[in-house]
Amino acid sequence: MSPTSVFVSGANGFVAQHVIKLLLAKGYAVVGSVRSATKGDELKELVKSDKFSYEIISELGDKPGFDAALKKHPEVTGFMHIASPVGFTATDIEKELIRPAVDGTVNALKAITEYAPQINKVVITGSVVSVFGFGPHFDGNKVYTEDDWNPITYEESLSNPMFGYFVSKKFAELAALEFIEKEKPNFDTSFVIPCYVFGPQAYGVKNKKKLNLSNEIINTVVKLGKDDKIESFGSVFVDVRDVARAHLVAFENKRAVPKRLLLISEKFSLDSIAHIINEKFPDSSVPKGDISKDVELEKSIQKFDNSKTKEILGFDFIPLEKTVEDTVTQVL
Template sequence: MTGTTVFVSGANGYIAQHIVKQLLAKGYSVVGSVRSSSKGEELKNLVKSDKFSYEIVPALGDKGAFDNALKKHPEVTVFLHTASPVSFSVNDIEKDLLRPAIDGTVNALQAIKDHGPQIKKVVITSSAVANLGWDKYFDGNKIYTEEDWNPITYQESLENAASGYYGSKKFAELAALDFIEKEKPNFAVSFVNPVYVFGPQAYAIKDKAQLNLSAEVINGVAKLGKNDKIAPFGSHFVDVRDVARAHLVAFENEEAISKRLIVASSGFTLDSIAHIINEHFPNSTVPKGDLSRNPEISKTNIQKVDSSKSNKILGFDLIPLEKSVVDTVQQIYSV
C-alpha cells in the first residue's frame, strides 16, 4: 500500500478522522483539506505522522475551491470527498446546507478533472438519507436497497433543516452523477451511504458538551438522569470505524467502482442504547431502557433496508450495536 497518496477533503470531520487514521495505519500517505490552519495544526497534533500533511480549503462552495490544493500535490492518486455540511442549526437552508454540498462536490470533481489527471479513484461520502424515504415519505413496508432514491424534491428540501440535510445528500450525489455523464472524466466515482453513525471519536474528545449530529444520539442518552424520559425513537446504525473502512474498500476493491454502498449494521432504539449503558455502566444515571417498546417504535421509525449487495463488496463483519455503544460511552464517561 505504501507509495499511494490519498487526498481526504474535510479531514477533521468525525468520519474523516477515522479514515485518515486507517489510511495511515495501512501505510498510505494522506493529504487532508481543512478550513483553517488552526484546524490543520490541531489535526496534525492528533495524527502525529510524517505521512500526513494538510491544505487549507476555506469554503467548499467557492469556484476552484480545490484547485490549488491539487496543483500542489501531483502525487495524489485517490480522492476521498468527505467534506459536506452536517448541521440542523442553519439560518439559510439553501445557502448553508444545499449549495455547499452540491457545489462542493462539483468543485472537487472539476478540480480533479482539471488538475489531477493522475487521480483514478474518487469516493464521495453520501448518506443513506439519499436512499431512504423520511417524514411524509417514510414507508415501513418498502424494502430499500442501493438502487433507491429518497423521493424528496429540491423545493421540499427548503422546508426545514432536516429536509435540507436529506436533500443536500441526494442532490450532491445526483450532481456528481450528472458531472460524470457530461464530462466523461478519466476517474471512477463510488459513493458510501451510511445510516446513523455511532462509535468513538478517532482521537481524544476535546468538547464532550456537543458531539457531531449522529454521535450525539448516544451522547444524549448517556447524559440522561434517572427520572428523565427516553424518547420513543429508533433508526438504523453503523459504527464509524466500519464507515471509514468502507471508504478504503470503495477505492481498493474494483467491484465497488461506480457503486453506491449502503453501510448499515442493524436497527436501534434509544431504549436499546439505554439498556446497553445500564448493563455495562451500572453507576450511570441513565434510566433503564424499556425493550418491550421496541417493536412499536420500529413500526413508525425504522425502514426495512437490504444492503446485502454492499455487504458482499465490503467483505467484512460490521460492528454490533452493543460494542459501538460501549466504546462510545467509555470515551464519553472517561475523564
C-alpha cells in the first residue's frame, strides 16, 4: 500500500512550505500546486525530496486547472487548500481579492467532489480577519472566539482594499461551508484560522531585503537604526511552525472536524519586538523598545479566547520571544 499523498495548494507560500516540510517529515507524499514551472522548480530544489511533485494551476479561479491536477493524482487522499490572494493595493477589489478567494475555494472543492472521490479529508486555511471586528466594528470589550464572524458587509468591503481582503477571507470560508451544507461531499473538513504569522522560513531566506507580508513586520524593526522612532503598532501573532503543526492536527485528528481552529499565540507590539531583539542581539542597531507603551496600545488590540482550539491541538504555542529570536537569527 502506497503512503498517503496530500495535495497542497499555493505550495510555495510561507505557511505552505512549512506544512510541506512537516508532511514529508511524517512520511506523507506531497503534490503541490504552483503558478508556474519556474516556481515549481524552485520549490523542488528547496524541498529536495522524491516524495514531492508539483502541478501548475496558474490562477486560483482556474477550475480546469484543479480538475486536471486531481485527475492526474488518484493517489491523493488529503487536500490542504492554503492558497489565497493577499494584498492591500488592489484597484478592482472584487476582481483581484474577493472573487479569486471565493472562486478558488469553491473550485477546489468542486474538483475534489467531481474528480477525486478518494479524498477523505480537506483542510482550508483561513484568517483571523474572518473572525475579528476591525475599524468601525472594533469592540475593545468583546472576547473573540472560534464562533465569531467579522461583521464587515460585502458592500463595505468594496470601499477599500483592506476591507476587501478581510471580506475575501470571510466569504471564502462561508462559501466552503455553504458548499459542504448543500453538496454533502464524502470528505471531512476543518478550518485553520491564523492571525499574523511570524517565524523563520522553512528552507532559508533567499531575499533578506523583503520577507513575506507578516514577517516584514519583524524585518521592519530589524532595519531600524538606534535613533529611529518605533511606530506604535500591535496586534496578535502565531508562529508559522505552530500553524504547520495545526494543519497536521486538523488533517489527522477527528476532533478537528468540522471545527475552526483559531491560531493565536499572544499579543505583540513593535516595541516588544525591538525589546526582544536588543536582549537577544545586543550588537544590533535596533532602538531599545519601550514596552511600557504596550499597556495603552493593548486597548486597541482584540481580546480573544481560543481555549477550545488549544484543547484540540494538544500543544503549547511558541512564545513571541522564541519566534522573534529564530526569525531574526535567520534574517541576520
